[in-house]
Amino acid sequence: GAVVSQHPSWVICKSGTSVKIECRSLDFQATTMFWYRQFPKQSLMLMATSNEGSKATYEQGVEKDKFLINHASLTLSTLTVTSAHPEDSSFYICSARDWASNEQFFGPGTRLTVL
Amino acid sequence: AQSVTQLDSQVPVFEEAPVELRCNYSSSVSVYLFWYVQYPNQGLQLLLKYLSGSTLVKGINGFEAEFNKSQTSFHLRKPSVHISDTAEYFCAVSDGGDYKLSFGAGTTVTVRA
Numbered sequence: 362g363a364v365v366s367q368h369p370s371w372v373i374c375k376s377g378t379s380v381k382i383e384c385r386s387l388d389f390q391a392t393t394m395f396w397y398r399q400f401p402k403q404s405l406m407l408m409a410t411s412n413e414g415s416k417a418t419y420e421q422g423v424e425k426d427k428f429l430i431n432h433a434s435l436t437l438s439t440l441t442v443t444s445a446h447p448e449d450s451s452f453y454i455c456s457a458r459d460w461a462s463n464e465q466f467f468g469p470g471t472r473l474t475v476l
Numbered sequence: 477a478q479s480v481t482q483l484d485s486q487v488p489v490f491e492e493a494p495v496e497l498r499c500n501y502s503s504s505v506s507v508y509l510f511w512y513v514q515y516p517n518q519g520l521q522l523l524l525k526y527l528s529g530s531t532l533v534k535g536i537n538g539f540e541a542e543f544n545k546s547q548t549s550f551h552l553r554k555p556s557v558h559i560s561d562t563a564e565y566f567c568a569v570s571d572g573g574d575y576k577l578s579f580g581a582g583t584t585v586t587v588r589a
Binding site (some may be wrong): 374404408452460463464465468472 | 517
């Protein structure tokens, strides 16, 4: 089956630093990738839609300058949390839409802890 | 816009007993419906989906769900659960146009021996 990977699986950083999270579709091409945020014991909240070769579309209330998204190829999207603060600590999950089947596959998530 | 309501936040159940997780949705257009399972500190795994056709959908791990358009529901069932079914379950809806998923709040299933 289709596999989506995320790197790193977890990261701890100091307040004020930036953190980059990668999302890769390993065996299919993804024209669209989605980034979600999940707080403990809560559901997934869509942050943005990442389209290959174009600017990401952010959901209402999500700061585009804080959460930079780049989708440079059909298999890679990156989310950079800039000037991270403790309130940015969360579980970030990406998903990738297979252009051939339109199915969406989820990555294993990245646990970000900002000290 | 669509939304999803999962009526039960926590469902404790004994091993080998049946379980039903309730999901209701609201949408002004035709929808696609999904159930996902999430194990601790992991991403989501698709259990099953309804796109069109038969309203009874069978998925992995013995789960099934029934789409009821008149009641705008998509309840998930399993006739006999295992300890390994302990996880968080999410119902999701998409209108298909932009492939965005809207998730319910989730239901925590705890299976006890």
